Amino acid sequence: DAGVDMNDQNYEGSLLIYGDLEDGESVAATGDIIINGDVRGGKILAGGTIRVNGDIKGAPGTQIEARRQIQCVIMENCLAVAGEDIYAEVITNSTAISEEGSVYALMGRGLLFGGDVTAGRSIYAKKIGNISGCINCVTLGFGVRLDKQRALLTKEVETLRENREQARKSISYMKAAGVSNQRGDQWEEYQKLIEKRNMYDRTLKKKLQDLDDLEKRIQINRPESICSEEMFPGTHINIDGCELEVTEKETDCRVHMDSKKIIMR
Secondary structure (H helix, E strand, C coil): CCCCCCCEEEECCEEECCCCCCCCCEEEECCCCECCCCHHHHCEEECCCCEECCCHHHHHHHHEECCCCEEEEEEEECCECCCCHHHHEECCCCCCEECCCCCCCCCCCCCECCHHHHHHEEEEEEEECCCCCCCEEEEEEEEHHHHHHHHHHHHHHHHHHHHHHHHHHEEEEHHHHCCCCCCCCHHHHHHHHHHHHHHHHHHHHHHHHHHHHHHHHHHHCCCCCCEEEEEEECCEEEEEEEEEEECCCEEEEEEEECCEEEECC
């Protein structure tokens, strides 16, 4: 996910901006952010939805991050990360990421080209690419990212189990030596070991719950399809790690996974 360091303006609740957001400006709000003008740069972070009634025509370093949706007319030259869906008429020369939702470019020109668009679920567009043959990357699923999270959590669980077992063995050894019935430095060390073992138990329980929640997210948020009225050569498709390059213009196509293969119909 994109991290945004906000140091200009931070607001509790939702925020309405009547003008434009210029390059070098930053704004953050715990709720929704609505911008009636254009975004020409800067950084925007919202705990809810970001809606730009004008265009996002960013500069290098422009970052837009919303826990819920991102909505705009044109998205150009920016990094946009939404927890849920992204809606735009045109997405160009941008990295647009919908973590657990879909990307929609169906209004107006409905165009995706020259950028990198990723969605946890689906991508819908009138056109992907154009006759110039520009490179367009469209990706479904977060298998690689979620696999990394799962591997990290699994390793943490294994380490906690090892540490807990080591603490248990030390407690058993000290108890057998009669330390539990004594007073002094060794007894204090014995009590600290018990506290440490209990801490390992609590942390392990939480990590196992996190791992279970992650497994559920992986199962629920399986990638669905990429749908487009026109898809041009130069389009690179990745669905859960499987890749396909479009070499001929395709019309009325639906791209999805079937038996670990990318199918275009």
